[in-house]
Amino acid sequence: MIALPTRALIVPLLREIVGGANVLDAEADRYVYGYDASVYRGTDVLAVALPDSAQQVAGILRLTRSLAVPVVARGAGTGINGGALPQGPAVVIALARMNRVLKVDPDNRLCVVEPGVVNQDLKEQLARLGFGFTYVPDPGSQVVSTVGGNVGNNAGGMHCLKYGVTANHVLGLELVLPDGEIVELGGPPAGRPGMDLTGLLVGSEGTLGIMTRATLKILPLPEAVVTQLALFPTVADAARAVSGIMAAGILPAALELLDRKAMEMVDRHVHVGFPDHAGASLIIEMDGLKDGMDIELRRVQEVCQANRAVDLQTARTAQEAQKLWLSRRAAYGAMARLSSTVYVIDCTVPRNLLAEAIAGVAAICGGMGLEAVTVAHAGDGNLHPLIPFDRNDPQSRERALKAHHEIMALCVGMGGSITGEHGVGVEKQEELALMYNADELEFMFRVKQALDAQDLCNPRKVFPLRLFAPSLPAQRAQPA
Amino acid sequence: MNSVAHSAASSVARALERAAPGLAVQAAPATLEAFRIGSRLPQAIAYPRSPEQAAQALALAHAEGWGVVPWGAGRDMGAGRPPCRYDLALSLSRLAGILDHDADNLTVTALAGLSLAETNRQLRARHQFLALGFDDEPQSLGGLVAVNRPVPRRLLYGDVRDQLLGLTVATPDGRLVRYGRKVVKNVAGYDMGKLYTGSAGMLGVIVEVTLKLFALPDESAVVLARFAGTQPALAAAGELYGSALAPAFLILLDGAGARACFGTPAAASANLLGSPGLTWLCTGFEGRSAGIRRQTADAYALMANHGGADGAVLPGLPPAGRRWLQAPNVPEVAAGDVTVARAGVAPARLGWLAGEVQRLATEPGAGRRIALSLAADYGGGLLRFALAGADPLRLAAGFEPLRAALESERGYLVLERAPAALAERIGAWGELGGEAALMRVLRRQMDPRNILVPGRFL
Numbered sequence: 038m039i040a041l042p043t044r045a046l047i048v049p050l051l052r053e054i055v056g057g058a059n060v061l062d063a064e065a066d067r068y069v070y071g072y073d074a075s076v077y078r079g080t081d082v083l084a085v086a087l088p089d090s091a092q093q094v095a096g097i098l099r100l101t102r103s104l105a106v107p108v109v110a111r112g113a114g115t116g117i118n119g120g121a122l123p124q125g126p127a128v129v130i131a132l133a134r135m136n137r138v139l140k141v142d143p144d145n146r147l148c149v150v151e152p153g154v155v156n157q158d159l160k161e162q163l164a165r166l167g168f169g170f171t172y173v174p175d176p177g178s179q180v181v182s183t184v185g186g187n188v189g190n191n192a193g194g195m196h197c198l199k200y201g202v203t204a205n206h207v208l209g210l211e212l213v214l215p216d217g218e219i220v221e222l223g224g225p226p227a228g229r230p231g232m233d234l235t236g237l238l239v240g241s242e243g244t245l246g247i248m249t250r251a252t253l254k255i256l257p258l259p260e261a262v263v264t265q266l267a268l269f270p271t272v273a274d275a276a277r278a279v280s281g282i283m284a285a286g287i288l289p290a291a292l293e294l295l296d297r298k299a300m301e302m303v304d305r306h307v308h309v310g311f312p313d314h315a316g317a318s319l320i321i322e323m324d325g326l327k328d329g330m331d332i333e334l335r336r337v338q339e340v341c342q343a344n345r346a347v348d349l350q351t352a353r354t355a356q357e358a359q360k361l362w363l364s365r366r367a368a369y370g371a372m373a374r375l376s377s378t379v380y381v382i383d384c385t386v387p388r389n390l391l392a393e394a395i396a397g398v399a400a401i402c403g404g405m406g407l408e409a410v411t412v413a414h415a416g417d418g419n420l421h422p423l424i425p426f427d428r429n430d431p432q433s434r435e436r437a438l439k440a441h442h443e444i445m446a447l448c449v450g451m452g453g454s455i456t457g458e459h460g461v462g463v464e465k466q467e468e469l470a471l472m473y474n475a476d477e478l479e480f481m482f483r484v485k486q487a488l489d490a491q492d493l494c495n496p497r498k499v500f501p502l503r504l505f506a507p508s509l510p511a512q513r514a515q516p517a
Numbered sequence: 518m519n520s521v522a523h524s525a526a527s528s529v530a531r532a533l534e535r536a537a538p539g540l541a542v543q544a545a546p547a548t549l550e551a552f553r554i555g556s557r558l559p560q561a562i563a564y565p566r567s568p569e570q571a572a573q574a575l576a577l578a579h580a581e582g583w584g585v586v587p588w589g590a591g592r593d594m595g596a597g598r599p600p601c602r603y604d605l606a607l608s609l610s611r612l613a614g615i616l617d618h619d620a621d622n623l624t625v626t627a628l629a630g631l632s633l634a635e636t637n638r639q640l641r642a643r644h645q646f647l648a649l650g651f652d653d654e655p656q657s658l659g660g661l662v663a664v665n666r667p668v669p670r671r672l673l674y675g676d677v678r679d680q681l682l683g684l685t686v687a688t689p690d691g692r693l694v695r696y697g698r699k700v701v702k703n704v705a706g707y708d709m710g711k712l713y714t715g716s717a718g719m720l721g722v723i724v725e726v727t728l729k730l731f732a733l734p735d736e737s738a739v740v741l742a743r744f745a746g747t748q749p750a751l752a753a754a755g756e757l758y759g760s761a762l763a764p765a766f767l768i769l770l771d772g773a774g775a776r777a778c779f780g781t782p783a784a785a786s787a788n789l790l791g792s793p794g795l796t797w798l799c800t801g802f803e804g805r806s807a808g809i810r811r812q813t814a815d816a817y818a819l820m821a822n823h824g825g826a827d828g829a830v831l832p833g834l835p836p837a838g839r840r841w842l843q844a845p846n847v848p849e850v851a852a853g854d855v856t857v858a859r860a861g862v863a864p865a866r867l868g869w870l871a872g873e874v875q876r877l878a879t880e881p882g883a884g885r886r887i888a889l890s891l892a893a894d895y896g897g898g899l900l901r902f903a904l905a906g907a908d909p910l911r912l913a914a915g916f917e918p919l920r921a922a923l924e925s926e927r928g929y930l931v932l933e934r935a936p937a938a939l940a941e942r943i944g945a946w947g948e949l950g951g952e953a954a955l956m957r958v959l960r961r962q963m964d965p966r967n968i969l970v971p972g973r974f975l
Contacts, residue, residue: 143759144865145898169759193702202702204711205679209927220951224927226861227676227897228667229715230946231956231974236678236711240704252927260761280621286644286732326761329807385700389621417701418622457702469706477694480686480721480963484707487962488955499706 043126044083047104051086051128054096059134061085070129071122073114074178076380076428076437077463078517079122082109085129091211091219091249094130098247098493099217101128107496110243112152112186115178117381118462120190120242122514124497130247132185139250143168145225147208149252152185159184163255170255173200176458177369188251191240193458195365198416199290199324200256202458204239211250212238215489225252237484242460243495245488259324262290263334264358267341268315268348272296272411275317276392279415281340282321283388287333291322292416293365296395299410299423300364306371309364315347319415320365322358368412368423376425380437382444386453388418394451398422401443405436419457434516446471461499463514470501478504527560529583529604537573540565541611552588552606555599555937559586559606566611568628568685568693568724575722575968576691578605584971587722589630589660595857595934597717597945601972607722609659615639616725617699624682624699626727629659645730648674651839659723665715667859669842672896673765673803674731681710683727686720689964699727712959718970720963734803737765737833740816741779742825747794751868753823754798754895758864760819762812765803767895768842769795769867774892778838779831795871795893798825801834841892854936856904856912860919862928864898870923874902877915898928909938916943924950946974 044062051060061067062084071079083106088094101108107127114121123129136153141163150159156179159172175194176182182192188210193202200206209223223235238245269275272294279292295303295318300311311318319341323333334351341349352358372379386394395411402409402424413420422444426437445455445468455461455468470478482504485492497505502513530544541564543549549558565571578585584602588594589609609630617626620643627636634652649661649668661677662684668676683697696709703710713720744750747769754767770778775797798820802812813830820828834842862870871891878889888905904912916939920930924947932945946953957975961967 142863142865144755145863146758146896147863169761191704191708197702201675201679204704204708205675220955221927222952222955224861224929224950225863225898226928227671227894228665228859228861228899229929229949229952230665230717230931231949231952232716232720232959233665233678233711233714234952234955236708236714239711240708257759257761283623284621284732286735325763326808326811328811329805332805332807385698385702387619387622387624387699388701389619419700419702452698453700454698454703455705457700461706465705472698472705473694473696476688476692477696480688480692480694481696481706481709483962484709484712484959487959 043104043106047100047106047128048084050100051084051097054100055086055088055093059087070111073116073119073121075117075119075122075462075464076378076516077119077122077514079119079514080125080512082123082129083126085131087131087134089134091213094213094247094249095217095219097128097130098213098215102216102493105491105493107493109495110185110189110247112183112189113155113181115182116186116190116460116462117383118460118464119514120460120462120495120498122463124463124514125512132183135249138162141166141168143170143255146170146255147225147252148172148255149250150184151250152183152188152248154184155180156182156184156187169258171258172206172253172255174203174206184251184253185248188239188248189241189243190460191458193414193417193419195291195293195414197414197458198292199288204236206254207235207239207251208254209252210235210238210248212246212248214246215491215494223252240460242462242499244485244499246494261327261330262322262324262358263330264352264361265321265337266350266361266364267319267321267346268312269317269319269344269346270314271316272395273392274345275319276415278319278341278344278346279391280389281344282337283416285336285340287336289321289416290324291320292414293320294318294413294415295364295368296411298408299368299412302371302375302410303364303367306374307363307367312348318364320361365412372410372423372425376427378426378428380424380426380441382422382424382441383419383457383459384445384448384453384455385417385419385457386448386451388416390451391415391418391420394420394448397447398444401447402440405440407436407440414457417457418453428517438516442468463498466499467501469499530561532581533561533563533574533577536577537570540570540574554586554594554603557599557603560604562606562608564608564611568612568687571607571612571722571724572687572691572693574605574607575687575689578968579690579966582966583968585968586970587718589657590632590655592654592656593660593664593933596932597973598940599937600970609657612724618643619699620645622699623730624727625730626699626725627658628725629723630657632657633661640730641733644733646733647728648731649677649680649728651843653836653839654843658726658728662714662726663716663718663723667894667897667899670765670801672767673763678711678714680729681714681726682729684710684713684723685725686713687722687724689721689966689969693724697727701729717974719960719975720969736806736809737801737803738809738813739799739801739831739834740813740820740828741797741799742820742828744796744798744823744825746796747868747871749824750795750798753820753825755865756819756823757800757816758895762815764800766801766842768799769893769895770797770799771795771891772797773890774841778841779835793875795891854905854909855934856907856932856936856939857934858902858930858932860900860923860928860930862898862923862926864895866926867893867895867898867900870900873919874900877919878904878907880915909936910942913939913942920947924948
């Protein structure tokens, strides 16, 4: 038998599984799927398969396993850690066609969806049904990103403070294991005995198998939502107000912070009209019952005033609320005006150390001649320094990557985490060792070895490269 | 200096004494008896005072191939089969203390043997608390995470998985590993906290935990009413569950449970006797007074609309009610062993499930009198029930098809406490709709020598 090149061999076999039109192997397609929203680019891919069912995913995995070819699952490609990028010859399994909402069950407060459903589409579909329920997690990418990607990366969003991250909303999963076996995890009831495998799989970044169905919690819409915008002289004042609000026993739905530079940038873009003397802005959103809301708002106001708030606006209508939110939601778009490449950094610190962390980030970036603009999910202690750089200038790129590493070390040193809601992927796989020592990495890696011993599902991601067998053929995704 | 308290110290105790100077070890028969699991007794008990000592004991156990059972407050040790090897009980009772209470950050880090009650006693000074359970029962923090019982007020505060931010584990080969941090978005890499949550000691011994705190509520209130049958009570619960109200719990009780929780209100006492189904609905609210007033009024009206009678609004759960919600019991214990089980299903299927369990208890049972008591957590889709007086083998024959039916709709049936004959026959957990196989794979990878709680659950 003549050995065919892998692509020539695998493409017709993939076509048998998913149908001819659902395998992309043209050069342009293969090139495009080497990119995602990160500052990295992957290698050329062998082929892109677009399955329509769990059975087709299972068929692909049985095939790729028999040929020892790795697979990389992909949602909308909005991830910023490089997790959807192939590193060496791999089949990309794009889940865009599996975009059905299979069940909406308000009696049991759940829905069942396929991985390719876009987060915002799910919310809109739930709204159209009129049961008064919604799916809460709202990552910034929600108009594009898919539930599958959200689950794979344990995505967060603006309302995690009260409602938690994606993991807190996933009741169960259907998963195709690396050998093609389809298993179900979790289910509607609470208190399942045994290890929380559903929780383990959420955020595993496609490295343990491919999720083909998710059972998600849906929650009754709150009766009242009130959005406020408070301005403070300094980030430290705003951060103290955040701690003060929480310490007063108030649990807002969202507490979003912009530093001075972020405010200036947003103002140039969408003309919010921030005064010059404000050094930080805080969006405070409360939701829940109407009753007692005015008392809570008064307490929030008192805490803000005690922390030197210079202005406090309260939106009374949905339109007014949207206007206040615009300042936060426009931040990434505004950054795009500043530079063609913006490095979105994701890390967390204990919420009462937020001001120190933001100051530390400014010092690190300043020392390297970089600018840092910081927005933060302040209630979660989750900061997103945004660093514009020139990706065509190797020195600028090098500085941005170095700043990223130092910011990670800073947050870990403060008792925080190298990621809040965007995962590890390629970007932070070496930084994982800042948080975890060799023993800790080893026991975490045992999970990978238990479920994907051959490292065929999204290989050589998440863990420091030294943990993987050196014989595996792969090229690391490169900054681009 | 070791304190091996018995002159005829076991070889396990002597080996620990040599390998881990300073580790307290007991081998006196009376002490061993307190750590009995079914027919099995350990050879020694070790009482580490630090995570390092716990790791040392495990390193030796690993080298020697001993069977080890970690032991917190002991509340949940009646579940599962007796261990197939049981050389050492690792008591966490002296591994207790708060290491860090970061009140501004709303987190606490504590050694795993600390009790929930003691933790909350210390947190009260800062008007904060841990919402993992009520304080009325002995429960250690590590045990709460390892066992992962549903949290009574889970609708408001979430389950263990939602409240655990970080943990330190002594691995089966005696190393200490720490995952997560004292931040609410705490995961980098795999969420190892989720893996250890509910692992029942099989993957490692939890020696330290970091948990989310909540501000103590200003007020709490409970609304309860009696219904003509299980169906109208469930309908009222379903409507409350879908409403904008935010109850902390939504519990259905049978007459006996209602009597145990709330005593016998004069107006209701006549009706309480002999009400076999889940005829009482009880919902609790906590938070600010304005919200409580509105919610209790709405809940009361909603229950009345569904035919609720004997309604009452109480200023919180009485201690007996708190205990019952954590461990429903059989009020009139008939002859024979008590079985306590928990079954999970989608909330809207609880009526079917309660009917199936009642049918099991009323099947002709060789002249025995079977006592049954039921309690359901509507939001969790949970039915807990206690049975006494049933023949274990007949019960096993009834439980097996029920478990299969539940697993086919992604539910489960777990034995929380059972006579040995029943646990031996059907296991505490079952196959969990295929998940048990994956758990075994993970377990082999984490504890290849199978020294931790061998043979109990998987």
